[in-house]
Amino acid sequence: MSSDTFEKPDPPKFTFKDIQLATNDFAAENLIAETSTSKVYEVQRLQSEEDEKVELINVLVHVLKYVLTAETVFRLPEACFPLLSVNNNIISVVGYCGKLDEEVTVIVMQNEANGSLDKHLSSKTLTWIQRLRICLGIARAIHYFHYGFREGMSVIHGNIKSSRILLDDNWEPKLFGFEFSVVCKPSHPLVRIIKYGGSLEYMDPAFEKTGGINQKSDVFSLGVVLFEVLFGQRARIQNDNRWYFADLARRHYEETRLDELIDPDLRQQMDSQSLHIFSETVYRCLKEQREQRLDTSRLVKKLEKALEHQLRHENPVSISIF
Structure with missing residues (x-):
């Protein structure tokens, strides 16, 4: 740049x-x-x-x-x-x-015309292509924070959740919510914080062991949001388990039971390869070990591929993901 x-x-x-x-x-x-x-x-x-x-x-x-x-x-x-x-x-x-x-x-x-993403998760009119474009846009924003912001500077957003994403009149996502954002060097292994400030259901589980966050903490939070978009429901805490939603998503992926959590009408729209690439990619964002999670550059490429398959499925003649 x-x-x-x-x-x-x-x-x-x-x-x-x-x-x-x-x-x-x-x-x-x-x-x-x-x-x-x-x-x-x-x-x-x-x-x-x-x-x-x-x-x-x-x-x-x-x-x-x-x-x-x-x-x-x-x-x-x-x-x-x-x-x-x-x-x-x-x-x-x-x-x-x-x-x-x-x-x-x-x-x-x-302000943006369509308000925050959390208000539209269960929408019956938000198509799979629109949902994929929203997910890809969020991933691109976070990649910019991590690696494209300025040379020698990386920003950890620290508060990624669906209520911190606005949607414009074309359903293009706009990330905000900078009260927990910190600036560090791209190679900085960990930023120790006094307390976790974001919503607990999006919290990186590694924070409790390390007392700090890094770029992969944003990746975990993003994974929760992307599964929210797939399932059409907000992340939630149950029985004091702050990772209930992440655990639910991981378990259904590992047991090949994701269809149980996806709206049937939405599922009918999906190209099988698009869903496979998307779900495998998002699952890798929710790994408990930070080093096993995707970085945002690979995440963006995977989501682009999922969108490409869906576009080809719906319109084999013309494909454009930009």
């Missing part, structure tokens, strides 16, 4: 007062999502007091409280925000508010 790719100008800064006015002082009626470390507000109109010509329509205001790490690593700084929009499958950051204190910042993001 050429260096001039990174010359995109900074997204505009907003003052804290701008954000207060837009959200009606962070009113509950504008709040659409909340976790222990972040809140997301939907805003129809946002304008900076410093420039009356700046007007953004239908955006999301993401208030982030960063999670501290136990090592000297960098959280994703505002200086990196312009680099996010270089990738088509990462949310477009259209502005931000400087840090309110040492741990909190506000990102203004472009």
